[in-house]
Amino acid sequence: MATCRHWRACAVSHPAPRGGPRREGVFPWFLAVCNRAAGAGSPPCFVYVPELRRWHILPLDFLHFSVRLVSPVAAGLLLCRLGTGGRLLLCNPFTRQHRLLPELMTPRSSPAVGVVAGGAASFKVFVAGGATAGGYEPTLEVYDSKLGSWRRAGTTPAGFAVRLTVWTPNECVVAGGVVYWMTSARAYSVMGLEVATGAWREVKAPLAERLQWAALVERRSGQLGLVGGCGGAEGRVWELVEGDEWVVVGEVPAEAVRGREGEVYLYGELGQGMAVGRELEGRWEWEWVDGCFSVLGAELKALPGAAAAPLKGVLLHPTLSPSFCFLHQDP
Numbered sequence: 001m002a003t004c005r006h007w008r009a010c011a012v013s014h015p016a017p018r019g020g021p022r023r024e025g026v027f028p029w030f031l032a033v034c035n036r037a038a039g040a041g042s043p044p045c046f047v048y049v050p051e052l053r054r055w056h057i058l059p060l061d062f063l064h065f066s067v068r069l070v071s072p073v074a075a076g077l078l079l080c081r082l083g084t085g086g087r088l089l090l091c092n093p094f095t096r097q098h099r100l101l102p103e104l105m106t107p108r109s110s111p112a113v114g115v116v117a118g119g120a121a122s123f124k125v126f127v128a129g130g131a132t133a134g135g136y137e138p139t140l141e142v143y144d145s146k147l148g149s150w151r152r153a154g155t156t157p158a159g160f161a162v163r164l165t166v167w168t169p170n171e172c173v174v175a176g177g178v179v180y181w182m183t184s185a186r187a188y189s190v191m192g193l194e195v196a197t198g199a200w201r202e203v204k205a206p207l208a209e210r211l212q213w214a215a216l217v218e219r220r221s222g223q224l225g226l227v228g229g230c231g232g233a234e235g236r237v238w239e240l241v242e243g244d245e246w247v248v249v250g251e252v253p254a255e256a257v258r259g260r261e262g263e264v265y266l267y268g269e270l271g272q273g274m275a276v277g278r279e280l281e282g283r284w285e286w287e288w289v290d291g292c293f294s295v296l297g298a299e300l301k302a303l304p305g306a307a308a309a310p311l312k313g314v315l316l317h318p319t320l321s322p323s324f325c326f327l328h329q330d331p
Helices: 007-012 160-167
Strands: 029-034 045-049 054-055 067-072 078-082 087-094 097-100 110-119 122-127 139-144 151-156 174-175 176-184 191-193 199-204 213-218 224-229 234-241 246-253 259-260 261-264 274-282 283-289 311-316
Touching: 007 122, 029 151, 054 067, 054 311, 078 110, 078 199, 110 176, 122 160, 160 176, 160 191, 160 246, 176 213, 176 224
Parallel strands: 213 259
Antiparallel strands: 029 045, 029 311, 045 054, 067 078, 078 087, 087 097, 110 122, 122 139, 139 151, 174 176, 176 191, 191 199, 213 224, 224 234, 234 246, 259 261, 261 274, 274 283
């Protein structure tokens, strides 16, 4: 039997809510799930621990169905989606606890999903758009972890519903009380939902028609950031400021990105390397991380569904603490 030397810290930790203050001196772990796995069942999952500079396999065999990673939520939990449908699932991949959320009031496939963390490890899940037999769904639904149920919270404009369903990869960032998604229909743009009022807004991305890749990130300042590139060797980091203007705050190497809490991971496939950037006192520092070619002597190509697989990655602080979210199971 083997364990991580940080096991005690994980066991007693109570991670800050998603979007909350960063835990100084403690780097979040990078967790990556293969989007397309061979055959049925749970997808391969890998974890990079920055303190150890080491990759680990994290078995998800306790999930007896195919899932897609959506987002981290409060208290070190992950929100996943069953296949391409709208049914959502919570899990702690380290304690192997999991729970299905109730069915949506209006079932739909491929909706945009956003998570807003609250106090005391509570959270809300926002679901917008999605496809139904009648077309693109215009209703907005919200799940409140304190109530354990969904409610209708307004409507989604028809044009927004289409783009959130077809052109949004579910990369959600919360900043200034607004849930933001990136869409890539023709030119990149940012769509936002104001949590307090339910009002929708759209912000044009910088260099929108020239960008070849782009993603949203959460800056340490709490402001919305955007990382993107026009196909050259470098990309840029922008910050959204007053008046819906974008200002450049850094330059980065670029392929694909997932980031939060002032940290950015640039990655493509699991076997490729990653560039890791951290925002420190207004400047960006970068380091290179070798790709995951083998884990404990097992070659990556020998792991079903893992070789050259596209990834979905998130950053989270692991915890072995029990969560109130698993006290009861929804039907």
